[in-house]
Amino acid sequence: MRQHESVGVHPESSLVQVDSDLSATYLSALIEHSPIAIIVLDADHRYTMCNPAFRRLFQYSSDELESSDLDTLIAAPRGVQEATNLTRRVLAGEKVHTVTQRRRKDGMTVDVELYGIPLMVNDRLAGVYGLYQDVTERNQARNAFRTVADKLEHIQQEERSRLARDLHDSTSQELAVLNWNLRKLMQLVADGDETIKALVYRTTTLAYECSERIRSASYLLHPPLLDHSGLAGALVGLAEGFEQRSGIRVDLTIPRKLGRFSDEVEVALFRVVQEGLANVLRHSGSTVVHISLKLQANWLKLTLADEGTGAEPREARRNTGTGINGMRQRLEQLGGLLTMHWTSSGTTITADLPTEYKIDA
Ligand SMILES: Nc1ncnc2c1ncn2[C@@H]1O[C@H](COP(=O)(O)OP(=O)(O)O)[C@@H](O)[C@H]1O
Ligand SMILES: [Mg+2]
Known part of the structure; x- marks a missing residue:
């Protein structure tokens, strides 16, 4: 600072000299420290x-x-x-x-x-x-974090499939028997008291709703098709069900010989499609959705595009809730990424995942 104060009284040529000396001093101090x-x-x-x-x-x-x-x-x-x-x-x-x-x-x-x-x-x-x-420590910390996150995801997945199996194998079966008994009871009281008939009818409806709810909860916890038919088969099932329920046409493109991937990768991509479809139904107003899955070099690329009115990026960002954030977190945990592309003629979600997780079929 003192050097600056004395600069003003020097003729112009030495002012330049002092300034460049000063910046050289600054620069070498910067490099030195x-x-x-x-x-x-x-x-x-x-x-x-x-x-x-x-x-x-x-x-x-x-x-x-x-x-x-x-x-x-x-x-x-x-x-x-x-x-x-x-x-x-x-x-x-x-x-x-x-x-x-x-x-x-x-x-x-x-x-x-x-x-x-x-x-x-x-x-x-x-x-x-x-x-x-x-960046050795940074990389080690990142790898350690990824390992822990992978383990957690794996444990969570195991726990979910166990819960789903329990619900499906025991609770669902018991509810099926309950439904069957109630139907028989309905026949038995067909000529009986109106109050009893109404009560049995209400109970039958309730038991039916219960078993439907348990069925869809067990499906959401762990889609059974993923185990049997892998990602490709599960996506076909999901697309068909969605088309029937929503009336929105699903145009699905999947390579014929996709092979199998680790549970984590298959579940992550399945969930992305599930949430993507729910968003198309809830927010887009589109009558069609195009889903494609491609294997490119070392990456699995999934795109889900609708032809709706699209969302204002700012509004979408403000609203970004568990849906989009959840998809992003799932993919990032597996070293992948999620990209959202908003336009006035539709929204496209792209999910990229490295395929080092591929398990040969
Ligand atoms: N396909 C879509 N078309 C139009 N807007 C969308 C679409 N998907 C998401 N959005 C917008 O992004 C927001 C955040 O989505 P999301 O994180 O899934 O939360 P949520 O569905 O619970 O609102 C939505 O509220 C909506 O405004
Ligand atoms: Mg959503």
């Missing part, structure tokens, strides 16, 4: 300088950096080719940003977020910057 490891190389990829964070991260001295090729020195085991490719791109003037691995002097591998930045002066390459941030 930056928690991000920074290295500067010249246009021939020779070491020029690095900051303390770089020395701390990779543990090499300036002498060692000066006498060796950086890529060979810090590339991850079996990763020299990747490192030299990145270098080639940066030396050709391209900015590079990636998350990868590098090796420290003590042999330990670290996950790094890496920026390679060409330094251009008058349209010519004067050198390159390498910025490295150690």
